[in-house]
Amino acid sequence: MFGNKKSNDRVLINMAEKQQRYEALVHVYHKELYRFAYWLCNDPTIADDLVQETFLRAWRSLDSLLDQKAAKPWLLTILRRENARRFERKQFDYSDVDNDTLVDQTSHSLDTAMEQTVIQRQISLLADEYKEPLLLQVVMGCTGDEIADILNLNKNTVMTRLFRAKNQLKEALSRDDDQLKGASK
Amino acid sequence: MDELEFRRRTIAQPNELDKELQEFANSSADRQQFLNESKAFDKQLDDALDITVPENLAERIILNTSLKEKARTDELEQKGNVINARFWFKFDRVHLALAASFVIAVSAFMFSAEQNINHAAGEHALAHVYHEVYALNKTQPISIQTVNEKLALLGGQLTDLPGKVTYVNFCDFQGEKGIHLVFESDFGPMTVFIVHSENKVFEIGSGDFSDSRYAGHISRGKQADTVLIASLGSPVDMYNERIAGAIRWL
Numbered sequence: 001m002f003g004n005k006k007s008n009d010r011v012l013i014n015m016a017e018k019q020q021r022y023e024a025l026v027h028v029y030h031k032e033l034y035r036f037a038y039w040l041c042n043d044p045t046i047a048d049d050l051v052q053e054t055f056l057r058a059w060r061s062l063d064s065l066l067d068q069k070a071a072k073p074w075l076l077t078i079l080r081r082e083n084a085r086r087f088e089r090k091q092f093d094y095s096d097v098d099n100d101t102l103v104d105q106t107s108h109s110l111d112t113a114m115e116q117t118v119i120q121r122q123i124s125l126l127a128d129e130y131k132e133p134l135l136l137q138v139v140m141g142c143t144g145d146e147i148a149d150i151l152n153l154n155k156n157t158v159m160t161r162l163f164r165a166k167n168q169l170k171e172a173l174s175r176d177d178d179q180l181k182g183a184s185k
Numbered sequence: 186m187d188e189l190e191f192r193r194r195t196i197a198q199p200n201e202l203d204k205e206l207q208e209f210a211n212s213s214a215d216r217q218q219f220l221n222e223s224k225a226f227d228k229q230l231d232d233a234l235d236i237t238v239p240e241n242l243a244e245r246i247i248l249n250t251s252l253k254e255k256a257r258t259d260e261l262e263q264k265g266n267v268i269n270a271r272f273w274f275k276f277d278r279v280h281l282a283l284a285a286s287f288v289i290a291v292s293a294f295m296f297s298a299e300q301n302i303n304h305a306a307g308e309h310a311l312a313h314v315y316h317e318v319y320a321l322n323k324t325q326p327i328s329i330q331t332v333n334e335k336l337a338l339l340g341g342q343l344t345d346l347p348g349k350v351t352y353v354n355f356c357d358f359q360g361e362k363g364i365h366l367v368f369e370s371d372f373g374p375m376t377v378f379i380v381h382s383e384n385k386v387f388e389i390g391s392g393d394f395s396d397s398r399y400a401g402h403i404s405r406g407k408q409a410d411t412v413l414i415a416s417l418g419s420p421v422d423m424y425n426e427r428i429a430g431a432i433r434w435l
Contacts, residue, residue: 026246031238039234048239055246056253112232119233137198138230144198162197166226 022059029075030055035139036076040083040132042124050086054079073150076140080132080150115173122172130165133158191216199223284315306387307394310401310412313356313365314376320367321374323351336364339381341409342433347424348375360384363409372419376401377428378412387412393421404429 030051037047037054057078058065065074123131132151136142142150148158186209194206199220202210210216291312314321326349333342335353339362351374352367363380380387387410392403401414402425411429415421 022250023247026243030243030246034238034242035234035236038236044239048242051242052246052249056250059250059254115229116233119230123230123234134230135234138227139234143201159194159197163193166196166230169230170226 018062022055022062025058025062025071025075026055029072032072032140033075033079036135037079037083039123039135039139041086046086050079050082053082057082072140072142073146076136076142076150118173118176119169122169122176125172126165126168130161130168133161134165137162192219195220195223196226199227280315280318284312284318287315288312306389306403307401309359310378310387310403310414311394311396311399313358313378314399314414317354317356317365320352320354320365321376323367324369326351327353332364332366336379336432338362339364339379339409340435341379342435344431344433346377346431347427358387370415370419370424373416375413375415375419375424378410378414379432380410380412382406382408382410406434408434 033054034047034051037050038044041047041050054075058075065071123134126134133147133153136147136150137144144155144158144162147153147162148155151158153161186205191206191209195202195210202220210220291308329343329345329350332350332353335355336343338355346368348368348370350366350368352365354365356363356365356378358378358380361380361384363378366377366379367374368377369375382388382405387403387405392405394401394403395417398417399414400417400419400421401412402421404411404413404425406429409432411432413421413424413428415424
């Protein structure tokens with residue numbers, strides 16, 4: 001009888017510990033994950049849903065996360081899978097989002113705001129194979145090794161894709177810059 | 186390390202340079218500047234993507250998870266209950282058969298020993314419990330109004346019981362109409378029979394009775410007898426007065 005009570009207590013303590021671990025995880029990663037999801041799908045509502053679903057699944061398999069340091073790639077893997085599931089269910093036409101609606105940051109000046117809008121638009125125009133590694137690096141702060149793990153690519157491929165993504169952006173930005181200058185003449 | 190490789194790797198991962206690359210960058214002011222520009226570009230991208238996260242997102246996530254998990258465990262429990270109910274159904278048939286033979290045995294006993302029925306009242310009550318043993322497994326609550334609609338036909342009224350009522354039915358107690366009800370107590374389901382005392386159905390025998398599974402008590406009243414039957418080991422005494430006191434007669 002005492003043994004039973006003890007094991008009940010143990011279960012309760014474990015549950016409380018799990019809840020604590022989970023809440024810490026949510027607080028540390030929800031912002032980055034939301035941003036990543038947002039730029040991945042270009043829609044605030046879907047991003048919100050994706051993050052909610054990711055953390056719900058994370059809760060259900062929290063016991064499988066043994067190393068707290070592995071939490072970020074683990075969460076990202078869940079989120080990417082959820083995002084892929086979305087396309088399995090139905091291919092919604094979200095790609096042609098009017099990017100003007102996406103501007104949401106605290107802008108410093110009109111110039112910066114305009115430049116940021118241009119960057120946002122260009123990033124959303126990148127092919128997924130370039131966009132994903134870039135978002136993982138810039139938004140999630142992942143290292144090359146982590147990106148390689150998450151995307152199941154080798155390190156050199158990740159490096160090449162990051163290089164190409166940024167080169168494409170630079171080119172597009174300088175083109176836009178010229179156009180802007182041309183327009184203001 | 187050549188210039189091209191340096192530029193490729195610096196553009197790709199300006200914040201993740203290995204020692205070799207770092208030394209190569211330090212060896213020239215141009216390369217140093219290129220490295221700084223690449224870092225600045227990454228920062229510019231980061232700033233452009235730094236959108237505002239919806240307020241209370243973390244709290245909503247935690248709430249959403251706990252609600253969905255609650256709904257899921259409830260659903261699983263419900264499935265478990267269905268399986269349980271199936272189990273009980275099978276179990277019940279065995280019980281019913283047992284109860285039926287028990288009833289026959291009791292009637293035979295009463296028939297043969299009509300003059301010697303000291304325990305008849307309790308045994309009769311127990312037989313009735315076994316006869317309708319499925320009533321003990323109900324969990325859907327029944328409102329006190331429904332109970333009172335039935336009890337009104339006997340001229341009684343119930344204020345409240347120490348637990349929700351899960352079964353109520355008219356029953357025949359040796360030709361006397363009565364109410365058979367079950368409520369959930371802290372000690373499991375308890376059965377209450379309320380039967381008019383006119384025909385003295387429960388008149389004979391001791392007030393307390395028990396068998397290997399149940400124990401009970403008969404409170405004999407002016408208008409009706411109230412019989413309480415609970416699992417063996419439950420504090421029947423504690424409930425007797427509360428039950429008898431809960432019924433008012435018009």
